[in-house]
Amino acid sequence: MFIKNNIKIIQPKPYEEIGGSFVVEGLIPKSWLNTGFGMDDRVFLDFIDMDGLVFTTANAQVISDKSWLSKFRIRSHFYNVVQFNQFNVPFITRSQGRINIKLSGHKEGCQLFVPIIVKNSNPNFKPNPEIIKKHGKVGEMILQYEHDLNIYNKKLEEIQQRRLQKGGLTEDEESRYRYGTNWEITGSILDILEKSGNSFNGGYPFAAEDLEEKELEEKYKDALKWRGPLLTGLVGKMNGYEFRVYSDDHGKHFHVIHKDKRINARFSFPEIKLINYKNIRNSISNKTKNQIIVYFKQPENFKKLEGEFQKKVKYL
Structure with a gap:
């Protein structure tokens, strides 16, 4: 078990060899799930190559604990089975099997990088020494960028x-x-x-x-080269609000922005559910939330939003 900053990673451990399918499991502080207006039971997983680029994402679910002892526990247990596919292979190959998992919560600073190794079927393969040296520093590089x-x-x-x-x-x-x-x-x-x-x-x-x-x-x-071109796909507008999908977002969510009111909220896709705010000084009313849900219940609007996510996957 790997323990850092009150986070326990049960599997995989740092530098552990994994296959094409593996389990990500651990314990995180409950503060990671606090969105500022409620709790969300997801932990975001980004899989990162040696250039610091995210090549696939996933969400790990927190295991529900309804026992009377749960309110005394300071950590929550999360679990997810990850399955790589053929689209991930070029990134893993370029990194010679050396990748990182980035675990993220809902607030700034809630993150942890875990370096892991994807097994190579060739027993005689020897990775580049420079890649081995850089492997454990990818997280530091990303934080600096x-x-x-x-x-x-x-x-x-x-x-x-x-x-x-x-x-x-x-x-x-x-x-x-x-x-x-x-x-x-x-x-x-x-x-x-x-x-x-x-x-x-x-x-x-x-x-x-x-x-x-x-x-x-x-x-x-x-840092700009690492970020790459920032795609800010405008999906639609409603009552002064803009709906946008950003290319550097993790997971499947889009942004609801109101410049005058200084609102930047994240909504999940395809559920169209409010996740959290980038800036919680100003919030969206329940009436507006319902209007946004109704807006994306219209097939043409939902299809346009779905198209922006498809563009993002193609870009990655």
Whole structure:
């Protein structure tokens, strides 16, 4: 049994060899199941290759304990049988069998990485020493990238706010002045405009912000490369709310966002059930929750949501 931070992993143990089908079992603090407005009996499982990329996900269910002693227990028992398939093989092969399981709860910081080894049928196979050395550090690498991305996103938001304030623009108008990350094309377009006498009145207003954004991308390029293109599939809108599926989400859930009310809630798919909030300062009313459920009971809306999840699987 592996014990860390009050978490007990019964199986598999760190660096244990497993087959194509195996059991993930352990005990986690009950705080992992607290969504901020109730308890959810799921533990999220991400299976990660040596590049830190999630190649498949699963949910482990907490085993129900209705005995009178349950209220005195500080941990909950979870269990799940995992079965790899042919789509997972390329990631496992590229990692020479060295992968990690990431266990996650519902709040920030509720996570644990467990390195494991998928058995190789060739008894003479010898993995690359560098991969062996890196195997146990994948979790640390991911945590560092997540930390870097948090800083990147905050600084990028500051840059975007300065663009808005400088130009007195709305968010839609501001997007007209942004050229993405192809800086060579941006420079060429501006040169042509200046030479033809058709430059922006008073010059291009966001040159300083563009340069700062480019420098920010260079500083955090490793984390951005690890994250990859961030797909933010817009599924639909309702009463100021947006329904989106993000490419870096684990498990099957989508986001319900209201920018003005500063709401970012996670709903499960296909159940269309409120899971938790990214920011619990503001919440969704029961009336709105029911409206969202009704919205996705319409076949065309549900089909569009399902299509976004299929895109995500294809991308992974």
